[in-house]
Amino acid sequence: MAAPMDLNIPHCDENLLKEKLCMSHQLGYEVVAINYYDPELLIPKKQKKKDDAHQVKSPDKILPSKEVLQSITKGSRKPFKVLSRVSTILTEETQAHKLISEEVQQFDLIAVQPTSEKTFLQACQTLNVDIITIDVTEKFNMKMRRQTISPALERGVYFELQYSPSIRDSTYRQYLIANAQKLMFWCKGKNVILTSGCEKAMELRGPYDVANLGLLFDLNENQAKDTVMKNCQAVLSHSEGRKDYTKSTIKVEKVKELSKTDMWIVDKSDALQNCEEFDLENNAVSDLHQFDSSDNDDEEEDHDSDAVESEPKKIKLMTT
Amino acid sequence: MKRVVPTGKLIFERTSFLNENEKHLQCILTHSFNSSIGVFLPEHDCVPRILGDMMDDQMSYYVEQVPLNLLTETDFIKGFVQAGSLCMISYGTCIDSDDCVAVTPEGMLVMSLCKDTYQRCGLDGHLSKAGKNIEKFVVKVDLKSDKFYPGTKYYDRVQWCLSQMANFDFLVTWIPNDGKVCPSSIQNFFKTKSIQCNRLKVNKTNHEFKNFNIPIIDPAVIETDSEQKSCNYDEVFEWLGACAVGIDDYEGDDYLSTYSCPTPNKQASYCIYTQYEGIIHPSIVKQYINYLRQFMKDKKLPWSSVTVHGFVDSPLSWIYDHGFHNNGDNIYTFLMFPNDEYWLYRAIGGQDICP
């Protein structure tokens, strides 16, 4: 569903968080991600002051409880989903391996903010993240080239711009517009999302207003609207591919947890349903395997088991 | 120079009701999903009672959580789709972010689906033409078709696919072909299927204007010239919109507003604007406009206007795909004159297709 989404609401204390969530629901956002910002995640151990092992908060602690969510969506027919997100700053390339650790991968969304050219290149090309944050509080110094950005576009990694800092301060407004226009020039308006990053509930803006803001960044109308809707949905499907699907290929779910609209899969997958009574013992399995009866015990499939006609040529067939 | 998409488009036509080639009936009857109808009567103090009764007598319902395969069952098709003119539109769904479903009076089930739902649905459809790069797919099923009956592969496939989809809430209005059948039988039908179905109340808003400036409009003159016999057509449309919202006292203070009634204008002692909101069947709109034409001639009004708004979230506007970019208008206004001439304005969204 291409619903309007705000994928960056920073984590804070309970009451303020509840206010922000209420405000975002009222404004019309259907999916929201609570951002746990941890700048120390990727700092090498030697530089840390404390000797304790740095513990990343688990997503359960960040997300609000069910009662809070119910109180926010009371009486409203619109769905409201809250996701968890973690974001860090990447200063050195060598520390990026920590992002693959289990604790970080548990989050629904992972965002990284590169600070140097090398880390930016690394984030675009290889890192297993969903979002690359472009800092709007400073002028973007790094050289952007088509070769740097195109791997990110192909992989489905999205660039994020936050608009709340520009509401707070006028210099940040200048930086936001300058950085955004530079980014749009190189990525042609694709793969960009606009998020809030708000510190107070009053810094949130409605989805159509944020889409209008996109027009200032040299985007056309359709692209500007996509930054709040379609592109955010694409980020979510990228994170699903990273999290649920092993190597983006296979996903496992419990039958009980399937949604109502997916239950037909279970019916269709049952081979024995509505079939004639089958007597396995009498029905000789060996009938199928006409040629190599010794391969019955093999678990792996044998190409010869299908009906093979005799060939006039004498060719040595490959056996698996 | 970048190509700028307009915020909205306005189509203007000037013709007469008596003209044989005119398409006013087509405009009214193909605009299936009407959410409100508003009438402006200059130099008159109240809307005739018959029109009010017409609106109140109309049976429209709000039905909750309808499974879509119910709409393809034979008893529903024979009893309602074929035996009358059924208008259904899904409620609470935004056309640009959710799935929207509607049934037109011609018996077409139209679904505007998101990419995700379309890929899980299994029915064939095309990309929505309401704008560029919009990832919505429109699936149409002809319920009145001869080939659509149980036993055919197509029917079974449609039934199976629709049963996998979620339930929707609908706004329903039905007019039976046979005058003896009561329209409330559709409510009984839903109740027998244990689906909650409540009568929808038509909201009425009135704006009365006293000692109010109204523009002088000559049907033959569209644009003002040096003699200034008649107002510009677009200024009149804007002024009608201002009246619809109830703006009456704007001529006083320059600081608050620089807007003024288009010239040439004259003062009228009473004017009234009445709007009815709900779901209004196109044939009722047609009766309404016909009655109003006669009423205008009888009471010798200089002109009168009827504005019909379509649903912002409807999947169709007239016969084309409808979308919402930042504007979901699909409204039309008849500005009628006693000599059977009329001006027809149609306003649509910037990326919609012109009807």
Place this chain on the structure above:
Amino acid sequence: MELYCTLPKSVKDPSDQHKKKKKGNETINDFLTEFLPNKRIKTGENSLKDKVLMLDSVRQKWEKPLKTKCRNSLSAKDRRRFKVFDIEQGEHRFNDYIPLHKMWQEYMMASLDIKRYNLPNPGPKKENNERLLKADYHGCMITVRKTKCPSLLGQSGIVLMETKNTFKIVTKDNKLKILPKMNSLFSFTIKEFVFTIHGSQFCSKSSMRVRKKFKFKGSADL
């Protein structure tokens, strides 16, 4: 047709008119017009102008060098010719392949440890999933769950053959269907778990999948 015949007299005779000095090409043209059979020369055109026949140092027609391919396996052409993997029309019986399906289920239960999915620890789950990537799917009861092509949705059957880009299945209606892997999501169930395969990432032969290293490629979107 006479391949060999004696030269005409006028050629032999040196005092013939044809041998009078004329401009070079004209002599040859006249000679050919007179002595070539009529069919060889189109009437009404000066067709001898551009006719060139190489008499000497003619290049031989270049033949493509034969591919020295490994002849241990059948080529695609041979496979089609000998109909190695075809099943006759009458032989598409779903019930015949149910034993194959049962065998596959046993194989899967043996190679995977289903109980691992109930554990909270994600480590063993990942190992399991990697085994799934290398597993063999012949005999699996597969269903198309989500696809860009609407008519493919809901097709389900037992996999008879898996090629690089398709699954050949036999449906419950005893029909052989070929499902392309691209742009589809396939699902199958084992006990109380539903597994979904992203077809576009799975486009490789079943034998090659064992060796192939799967890389994280991108979104779950089709």
